[in-house]
Amino acid sequence: MSMNVETVCRKEVAPAMTMVPTLMTERLILRAHRLEDFEEYAAFWTREDLVRYIGGEPSTREQAWSRLLRYAGMWHYLGFGFFAVEERASSRFIGEVGFLDLHRDMNPTTEGTLEAGWWITSSLHGKGYATEAIRAAIAWADDTFPGRRMTCIIDPENTSSLRVAQKVGFHRIGEVIYKDEPNVMFER
Numbered sequence: 197m198s199m200n201v202e203t204v205c206r207k208e209v210a211p212a213m214t215m216v217p218t219l220m221t222e223r224l225i226l227r228a229h230r231l232e233d234f235e236e237y238a239a240f241w242t243r244e245d246l247v248r249y250i251g252g253e254p255s256t257r258e259q260a261w262s263r264l265l266r267y268a269g270m271w272h273y274l275g276f277g278f279f280a281v282e283e284r285a286s287s288r289f290i291g292e293v294g295f296l297d298l299h300r301d302m303n304p305t306t307e308g309t310l311e312a313g314w315w316i317t318s319s320l321h322g323k324g325y326a327t328e329a330i331r332a333a334i335a336w337a338d339d340t341f342p343g344r345r346m347t348c349i350i351d352p353e354n355t356s357s358l359r360v361a362q363k364v365g366f367h368r369i370g371e372v373i374y375k376d377e378p379n380v381m382f383e384r
Contacts, residue, residue, distance in 0.1 A: 214275040219332045224325065226279035226293065226332055228271075229264055233280055236289045237264060245318045250351070270296055276310060276337065281329050283320075291316035293329040295337060295346070302349075302374045304381065309347040310337055312384075314360060326360050334364055334384070349379040 216228035229237070241255035241263065255263065270277035278294035295310040312334070316326045337346065348366060350357045358380065366382035373379070 214271050216271050216277070216279070217336060219279065219336055220284075221328050221332050223284055224290075224329055224332070225282040225284055226329060227282060229267060229278070229280045229292075233289055234261070234264060237280075240289070240291070240315075240317065243318065250315075267292075267294075267296075276341070278313070279329075279333060281316065281325070283325075290320055290325065291329070293326070293333050295333070300374060302372050304370070304372060306347045306349065306381075309345045309383075310341060312346055312348040312366075314357070321356060326357075327363050330360065330364050346384040348382045349374060350382065352378055352380050 219226040238257045238260040241260045244254055267278045274297060276295045278292045278296065280289055281291040281293055282288065283290045293314040295312055297307060297309070297311060299307050312330060314326045314330045348361055349372060350361060361382050366384045368380055369383050370381050371378055372381045
């Protein structure tokens with residue numbers, strides 16, 4: 197049985213389809229996530245010490261896969277997203293930093309802002325990697341989206357991330373409840 201298929205051409209607005217830039221710092225490479233990162237990435241998100249302040253539940257392999265694809269979609273449609281963070285000396289994946297817009301169900305909202313986030317493997321905490329990485333991402337965002345508001349939400353007990361936020365120029369604007377948990381909201 198033969199089927200006739202008609203192609204209809206419509207004028208539509210194309211998505212951003214942004215190529216993920218590669219950013220270099222003294223010790224780090226911020227780059228696009230790669231499919232070959234997935235095994236290490238999935239293991240990264242099972243660490244209880246990592247997720248303690250961001251939901252508290254380790255991710256399943258399926259959830260990690262969805263997160264990875266969500267980041268690719270943000271770059272595609274919004275022109276920004278998260279970078280994989282690679283340590284230059286070892287070439288190993290050590291975390292991620294960047295921006296998202298999750299349309300979170302909370303008030304006040306971060307929707308429409310560049311909501312910053314950073315996660316570095318806990319064995320490297322205290323070395324300044326998170327600050328170095330998010331500074332590079334912020335510099336890129338300032339050049340790419342001049343004047344766009346940046347926000348972040350942080351668990352009030354996450355003193356390390358609270359310090360990073362202040363070091364890179366975020367200031368506290370109040371508290372917010374997200375998924376029944378208190379968070380501190382910052383903007384830059």
